[in-house]
Amino acid sequence: MKVYFSDYFSVPPQTVKDYGAFDVSLINDLPLFIDPFLLFNSKKPEYRGLHDSIIKYIRFLREMSGSGRISAGLLKHWFIFKEVKQNWLGYSMVGNSGSGLGNKFAAALNENLSSVFNNFGDEKITRGSHLEKLCLIRDGVGKDAISDFTTNLIKGYLCEYTQAFAVKHIHENRLKAVQAQHAYFDYELRRWMSKPYRLPYIDGDYLLLTPRDILTKDDAWINKHDIVADFDEVMEALPNDVLRGQINDYFLRQIPDDAKKKEISAAVAKTIRKFPQIIDYYIRYKEDNGTRAVAVSAQKLKETESFFIANVSTLVDKLVADGNFYKTQPDTFESASRRVQFLKRVIEKNDGYRMFYIKGKPVKREIDLQLMFRLTWFASEDDVNAEVNNGRGPVDYKISRGSKDSTLVEFKLASNSKLKQNLAKQVDIYGEANDTKKAIKVVLYFSIEEYSSVKRVMKVLKIKEGDDFVLIDAGRDNKPSASTAR
Numbered sequence: 001m002k003v004y005f006s007d008y009f010s011v012p013p014q015t016v017k018d019y020g021a022f023d024v025s026l027i028n029d030l031p032l033f034i035d036p037f038l039l040f041n042s043k044k045p046e047y048r049g050l051h052d053s054i055i056k057y058i059r060f061l062r063e064m065s066g067s068g069r070i071s072a073g074l075l076k077h078w079f080i081f082k083e084v085k086q087n088w089l090g091y092s093m094v095g096n097s098g099s100g101l102g103n104k105f106a107a108a109l110n111e112n113l114s115s116v117f118n119n120f121g122d123e124k125i126t127r128g129s130h131l132e133k134l135c136l137i138r139d140g141v142g143k144d145a146i147s148d149f150t151t152n153l154i155k156g157y158l159c160e161y162t163q164a165f166a167v168k169h170i171h172e173n174r175l176k177a178v179q180a181q182h183a184y185f186d187y188e189l190r191r192w193m194s195k196p197y198r199l200p201y202i203d204g205d206y207l208l209l210t211p212r213d214i215l216t217k218d219d220a221w222i223n224k225h226d227i228v229a230d231f232d233e234v235m236e237a238l239p240n241d242v243l244r245g246q247i248n249d250y251f252l253r254q255i256p257d258d259a260k261k262k263e264i265s266a267a268v269a270k271t272i273r274k275f276p277q278i279i280d281y282y283i284r285y286k287e288d289n290g291t292r293a294v295a296v297s298a299q300k301l302k303e304t305e306s307f308f309i310a311n312v313s314t315l316v317d318k319l320v321a322d323g324n325f326y327k328t329q330p331d332t333f334e335s336a337s338r339r340v341q342f343l344k345r346v347i348e349k350n351d352g353y354r355m356f357y358i359k360g361k362p363v364k365r366e367i368d369l370q371l372m373f374r375l376t377w378f379a380s381e382d383d384v385n386a387e388v389n390n391g392r393g394p395v396d397y398k399i400s401r402g403s404k405d406s407t408l409v410e411f412k413l414a415s416n417s418k419l420k421q422n423l424a425k426q427v428d429i430y431g432e433a434n435d436t437k438k439a440i441k442v443v444l445y446f447s448i449e450e451y452s453s454v455k456r457v458m459k460v461l462k463i464k465e466g467d468d469f470v471l472i473d474a475g476r477d478n479k480p481s482a483s484t485a486r
Contacts, residue, residue, distance in 0.1 A: 033147035079106035176201035414445035
């Protein structure tokens with residue numbers, strides 16, 4: 001079964017890796033992101049040049065914002081970008097179509113160019129300029145938005161990078177001459193321009209490879225979480241004793257007696273708003289520790305490959321071995337139920353639980369189980385939609401076979417603090433909104449304590465295990481070792 005770039009284009013996976021590229025899945029986006037700090041901190045001149053080009057473009061935007069009101073047409077052309085879906089990275093649960101950078105991001109960037117970025121390119125505290133500063137100030141601008149913006153600004157490089165690999169390693173009949181939009185920005189015309197490339201082509205679109213050494217997972221090196229977590233270290237790095245004293249005094253006055261972690265985090269956030277120069281010192285602290293960014297991103301990439309490539313390949317092999325697995329079932333409920341039971345069997349009986357552990361520690365993420373479930377629908381005739389939202393909130397999956405046959409599937413972790421609330425109401429409400437009474441709830445647990453907690457919730461809600469409510473045991477302590485299993 002074909003899952004990855006190397007599968008579809010008949011290239012040895014090691015050849016892709018030796019080139020330095022990440023072997024993406026062509027079934028689902030994988031949760032990896034381009035971290036602009038890895039461009040800034042790189043020893044490769046071409047990466048540093050890419051970061052310089054990003055800074056140049058933002059300085060152009062700042063000049064345009066400061067020159068007066070920007071027309072709606074130019075605001076759209078300069079600030080709003082579609083997701084570069086051809087690299088198959090990001091958050092999309094089905095396929096590779098994300099939301100891109102819309103009006104919210106454009107407004108945030110335009111507004112902050114005259115405040116947060118008013119000295120952009122002329123910083124005094126940090127060694128360089130960083131786009132990530134926007135996500136430290138503005139709520140709702142996360143790593144995916146920063147990555148999407150970065151990807152758009154280096155799209156021409158990604159096209160050239162992919163083209164160089166493709167013409168050498170991929171058969172000519174699998175390539176196509178395409179006109180890539182937004183390939184580069186012409187500063188004289190002040191317009192984004194297209195450019196022709198010869199790229200891998202499948203299902204009506206071209207594909208892009210991304211260098212492994214600019215990718216990370218979870219958070220970029222400069223991120224909102226760390227400015228809170230590393231607050232003490234940032235304070236120690238302040239060279240100005242008077243400023244440090246003022247900030248510490250204000251910070252301590254925001255913390256109530258017997259403060260909990262949440263209250264301390266809120267005090268840090270309030271202090272940063274009061275003393276915004278902390279942000280520049282935080283960025284300088286991150287710059288000074290930049291070598292760690294490379295090691296951290298490399299480790300995250302390795303973990304992602306282990307989970308989503310090595311483990312998923314094993315899962316695919318098991319699916320292929322079952323020659324009847326992909327045959328159409330009587331209805332969508334039966335189809336969905338069979339796939340849930342297959343995952344349960346693989347995880348509990350066939351060492352599949354190992355997929356949820358990294359260095360012996362459980363990785364508790366609902367999205368991992370969701371992506372595995374999505375894979376089992378490959379080659380199915382049913383319509384599989386993720387994160388369906390009909391006004392009552394999103395549900396993980398809606399499986400449809402025409403307008404009269406649909407089933408909802410929702411995955412939860414036993415450790416979810418709102419599990420009882422979700423089990424009591426969530427899928428039932430979604431069922432009403434999606435006009436179906438067929439639903440399957442799946443709960444993944446990792447320990448006997450979590451199992452006992454779920455059983456207590458089930459007793460209160462009068463829920464029984466069955467085809468519509470499935471518990472999956474991902475614990476490792478109750479599994480026989482390979483040496484003793486028979």
